[in-house]
Amino acid sequence: MSEQEEQYTVRAKGITKNFQLFSTQAEKLKSIFKGNTDAADFWALRGINFDIEPGDVVGIVGTNGSGKSTLLNILSGVIPQTSGTLEINGSIGVVAINEGLNWDLTGRENIRLKQLMMGMTNKEIDAAMPDIIEFSELGEFIDQPVKDYSSGMRSKLGFSIVTHNDPDILIVDEALSVGDQNFSKKALGKIREFIAQGKTIFFVSHDLEQVREFTNKVMWIQYGEMRDFGATKKVADEYQAFTAKLDQMSEEERTAFVNTEKNQQQLFTIEQLQDQFAIQKVPEDEVREVTKLRSFEGFNSFSLWVSLLLIIGLMVLVIMRGYGR
Amino acid sequence: MWIIIKSIFQLAADQIQNIGLTVRLAIYDTRANNAHKYLGSLWEILDPLFQVLTYAVIFGGGFQTRAPQDGMPYFTWMAVGFAAWYLVNQGFSDTIRSIQTQLYMVKNVKFPVVILPMIRVVQVIPAVLSISVVAAIAMLVTGHFHPSVYWLQIVYYLFAAFVMLFFLGIFNATINILIPDYDLAIRQVLRLLFFVSGILSEPVQGNGFNNFIYYISRINPFYYIVNGWRGTFLNNEWFWNSPTVMAIFWLEMAFFAIIGTHLYLKFKDQLIDFV
Secondary structure, eight states: OOSSOOOOSEEEEEEEEEEEEOSSHHHHHHHHHHSSOSOEEEEEEEEEEEEEOTTOEEEEEOOTTSSHHHHHHHHTTSSOOSEEEEEEOSOEEEEESSTTOOTTSBHHHHHHHHHHHTTOOHHHHHHHHHHHHHHHTOGGGGGSBGGGSOHHHHHHHHHHHHHHTOOSEEEEESGGGSSOHHHHHHHHHHHHHHHHTTOEEEEEOSOHHHHHHHOSEEEEEETTEEEEEEEHHHHHHHHHHHHHHHHHSOHHHHHHHHHHHHHHHHHOOHHHHHHHHHHTTOOHHHHHHHTSBOSOOOSOHHHHHHHHHHHHHHHHHHHHHHHOO | OHHHHHHHHHHHHHHHHTHHHHHHHHHHHHHHHHTTSSSTTHHHHHHHHHHHHHHIIIIIIISOOOOSSTTOOHHHHHHHHHHHHHHHHHHHHHHHTHHHHHHHHHTTSOOOGGGHHHHHHHHHHHHHHHHHHHHHHHHHHTTOOOOOGGGGGHHHHHHHHHHHHHHHHHHHHHHHHHOTTHHHHHHHHHHHHHHHTTSSSOOOOOSHHHHHHHHHHHHOHHHHHHHHHHIIIIIOOOGGGOHHHHHHHHHHHHHHHHHHHHHHHHHTTTHHHHO
């Protein structure tokens, strides 16, 4: 379409995420054996599209439960999307407050565990250890269990571990709001370093001022939909106006508003997304590719039962031949 | 049908590909668990050794249980089987909570969740080795240490044991997240199974109750491994000489591999939400 070659670090098309809500333990149990039952669907994400270029610092805003964390989890590969395509060029690191740290282990042990999980060998870790410890500023505390840390110390540790791996894409999830001024400055310095190297950064924060200060683009996600994505000033203003409006509403009004939106999230179907794409005149085969369900729902029950029965039959046969008289 | 076979092998391939990571994390976790004890990781070895001794005293001494072969001292017979039993039993029960307790690690990293059960199995290996050493010493002392070509089939039985622990482990760990009662329920079964599955005394045919236990042991995959271990080191029996139990064992493995893979693939994306 466009002549010059476009470069993307992240390109997402029609990302959706569906969670099944079970109201009772029994319903959950039933779904284990019967496949998808009539449990209520909840669409945490309803078709998110965006392109991120290298060097973009993207702030992600939205009220609680709007789907920010779900999107980050999908980006970092922890959970797969229900449908949609996601192209990522580069490695990803996530900094989040105290998540992913084992509280019973010491800081040093956590560093090793994290690095092991990233696939490093013990030798490589030994070499990297002093740098990580130094950057974390934990000093003597590095050999204390993480449960004795303050929340600021925990985020320092997490930040040091992740940034040391030098990811191409850094996801910062609320992690900088808890450290002290000094470390914040240092961490932001590190982030600036990353920006200068042309890395991509996702920055999630409830602190709108921090978002304004650091990002050049803002993505506003509300009730699983992307309300807007663009230059920081414009989108941040819109979001601020929205939260102000929400604040002004009376208790009942707000509840009613939120409930309608949440209801929409339950009623959403992939077909709606297909219609949307059709309106935008996206080629049909592309729409089909993007809206294809990606999550694997287990084997189809017919072949599952046939193979299990086959095995049981064979087993009976073997037992009859071996022990029957 | 084809996709089922493909998925099962894909899962196994994932595990094999990440075997280095599995072992490194297992070693790390064992060290971390024992870091604050004075004897450290030594406990991993001491604990099973005291278990063997306890059973030897109670069953060999107190109950005067005998090995099924004439002239074979009870302790030698028991210790060889116990090494195999410890691998399958401890490995099996440790996999049940493996995903549940290690899921925190996976929260922010892309990580092959499928290896979590096997990490627990690898952690059992030092204990198994130490019991094996004790068993070997017992064999030496009592004059039953005769290395032969039969010993080579330990490769087959180890393979069988790891295949079993891998697929049962995935099945266990996934089920336990979906049904939290599974852990406790299965422990009761295992406790009972221990006394009737031929680890401490060989099941023989006899009256109704004995027959019942005898036939249970024929379809018990744990017994298959334990008995195979004894056939390898003590009785000089080739594994292909008992095709019926062999077929039953592998059919059971196929059964659990299918269910385990099905459940795991179906729920792996939601595991974090279930906990």
